[in-house]
Amino acid sequence: MKRTHNNGELRLSNVNEEVTLIGWVSKRRNFGALVFIDLRDRYGITQLVFDEQLAKHITNVRNEYILKVDGVVAERKDKNPKLATGDIEIKVKGVEIVNTAETTPLIIADETDALEDTRLVYRYLDLRRPVMQNKMMLRHKITKTMRNFLDDQEFLEIETPILTKSTPEGARDYLVPSRIHEGEFYALPQSPQLFKQLLMISGFEKYYQVARCFRDEDLRADRQPDFTQVDIEMSFMSEEEIQTMLENMMVKVMKETLDYDLKVPFLRLPYEEAMNRYGSDKPDNRFGIELKDIKGVFEHSEFKVFKGVESIKAIVVPEQASLSRKEIDKLTDLAKKYGAGGLVSLKFVDDALQGGVVKFFSDTEIAELITVLNLQNNDLVLISSDTWQTTCEVLGALRLHFADVLQLTSKDDFSFLWVTDFPLVEYDKEDGRYYAKHHPFTRPKDEDLKYLDTAPEKVHAAAYDMVLNGYEIGGGSLRIYDNEVQKKMFKILGFSDEEIQERFGFFVDAFKYGTPPHGGFAYGLDRVAMILSKSDSIRDVIAFPKNAAARCPMTGAPGKVDDKQLEELHLQVIYSEKE
Secondary structure, three states: OOOOOOOOOOOHHHOOOEEEEEEEEEEEEEEOOEEEEEEEEOOEEEEEEEOHHHHHHHOOOOOOOEEEEEEEEEEOOOOOOOOOOOOEEEEEEEEEEEEOOOOOOOOOOOOOOOOHHHHHHOHHHHOOOHHHHHHHHHHHHHHHHHHHHHHHOOOEEOOOOOOEOOOOOOOOOEEEEOOOOOOOEEEEOOOOHHHHHHHHHOOOOEEEEEEEEEOOOOOOOOOOOEEEEEEEEEEOOOHHHHHHHHHHHHHHHHHHHHOOOOOOOOEEEEHHHHHHHHOOOOOOOOOOOOOEEOOOOOOOOOOHHHOOOOEEEEEEEOOOOOOOHHHHHHHHHHHHHOOOOOOEEEEEEOOEEEOOOHHHOOHHHHHHHHHHOOOOOOEEEEEEEEOHHHHHHHHHHHHHHHHHHOOOOOOOOOOEEEEEOOEOEEEEOOOOEEEEOOOOOEOEOHHHHHHOOOOHHHOEEOEEEEEEOOEEEEEEEEEOOOHHHHHHHHHHOOOOHHHHHHHHHHHHHHHHHOOOOEEEEEEEHHHHHHHHOOOOOHHHHOOOOOOOOOOOOOOOOOOOOOHHHHHHOOOOOOOOOOO
């Protein structure tokens, strides 16, 4: 099965050379005495020409048959500028049918007629499509570039365990029952968090890993139960030094994968500013429609919707005053999905503010609102009044809705930024306790340590997320390296001494033996590949992904196992009534 060239390689400089090619039949065209076949492999497509004599040997050949051909390179008369090999063709002298193929359930081409469910069932066929192969090759190039960069920076690639201990880090763990130790379980790692910190305590100083991670949580379009992150940890570096290094890493990735010149340093937005301006902690700043605080305008308002609320904010959408009542109602429904009780909509037309609630505004409030929002004719104004968090999130969602509907962004544009200074913890009123905003090992800002005992909600974290085009593509922080601060953090999160020892004893014990100041970061490789390949879903850049129901349509996983396997694991399955 030797070949002399691949199907994306031959050019005019190869004319008159004798070559051997192997590949899949991508397209067949009969023109009387001549038959043309496009032969495809991962490198590209080459056109083959069979004369009347040879055409007899390929009468039954159809798409996805595998052929081996010998022939001579010739210049094409009807060149195809869309193909890298479009200037040449192969005059076939000999052909061998290597393997046959049934009619495929989807079209093997960049544009296919198959729904995603069909594509996932026959993923091995979907991955033959050149567009999918290009996405996977780009992903490989991204990973390779990241590895090369970290190697140049003297990082060591070190593997950490896949079977480990269940520790509460946010999401639900996937548990693996032990056959040897009855009634005990391993957990699949949500991330290598504890181990990479232990490697810093071990003195390695610079670690990375292309790590498989597992989280048993409800899926969204950009989430998978098993995913890949480029995990990085380092000692003796400041927050600014870490961020600068990671920026330079992305400069290299963008240049070597897309030949894109990325400017540094990235914009840095504190968490509160990101929320106040964009309504999101992963803002897309490629377009405007920023949130405006208008609580001051309505400080003494008689309008009951605005009275006594924590926050009143607005967005202004240019040239959208013509939206119908039905379209405004859809916007209200979207606002309610994000926790709003309702949505106030106004229109600025013919230099006047219009809307059903304007009658509740004083002349002074109307004038101030027009000035504060700098309203222009045909502007649409959307106002949310609620808690600060809800108001931000509601208008942030509406902002992104208009970016999509009005096509305000392009996948060819790349805007990187940092979001910094996150809250260390968040208070959950229903549970009556604090939760870590990132994870329990994030270091508080030194200047906020004074609030740790009395007002932890005032403490900011030395945490930082990298955002690209409205997606969080990575996150990290400086870590707690003082044993007493770490114990205090566990206490704030509601862990008793016994729970700390049971769940984190090995980790806390390690802090007794000289823990260096350290910090880290993890890129979400799937998301990076999705954005750089201009895909709409991370499933397009994962070879064998799960669907939205966390199932693999191709293999049927997860599936039931037989009683003997369960017995060996000391387990019994109790089915719910719906089973």
